[in-house]
Amino acid sequence: MLAPAARRTALAALALLATAGIAAAATPVVGEPAPAFRLQDQDGKWHTLADYKGKWVAIYFYPKDDTPGCTTQACSFRDNIFAFNKEGAVILGISVDDVESHKKFAEKHGLPFTLLADADKAVAKQYGVLKNYGVAEFARRDTFIVDPEGRIAKHYESVKPEGHSEVVLEDIKALKAKSSS
Secondary structure, eight states: OOOHHHHHHHHHHHHHHHHHTBOSSOOOOTTSBOOOOEEEETTSOEEEGGGGTTSEEEEEEOSOTTSHHHHHHHHHHHHTHHHHHHTTEEEEEEESSOHHHHHHHHHHHTOOSEEEEOTTOHHHHHTTOEEEETTEEEEOSOEEEEOTTSBEEEEEOSOOSTTHHHHHHHHHHHHHHHHHO
């Protein structure tokens, strides 16, 4: 049993988390292993983070398929796909939408990279990006760069969709250069 003062402190911390609208899971920090996952892509194929060991991976979480900001962000990654490929980097988009929604979104916008369906919201929780928007829960617009050993190399919080893929690409180039020196 907690002492009254400790109980008040714990309740205040929980209330603060609740009012912030962020799930209580801790966000992984730079240098830590990226949380493992197993999710289906827009074609129903299963993917794990371990599938990408040895590669640089940009995991971008986004709120909802085919909404204005999410479309802008996805199309920006699409438009830079050749530059990411040149760097040997993989792009993985994750939202809490289902496989069918991802399939329609990818086909409509010609997205040449993997979209992963986190319909049960478990991965968004693991990465600390699940946010309450009124009565609905969606992934916050965060991106993680994962290094070839599977560690978080960079984290961007609540990003703006415009120009974000260019920033991620430049940071991957810089991180690659730093790791090879």
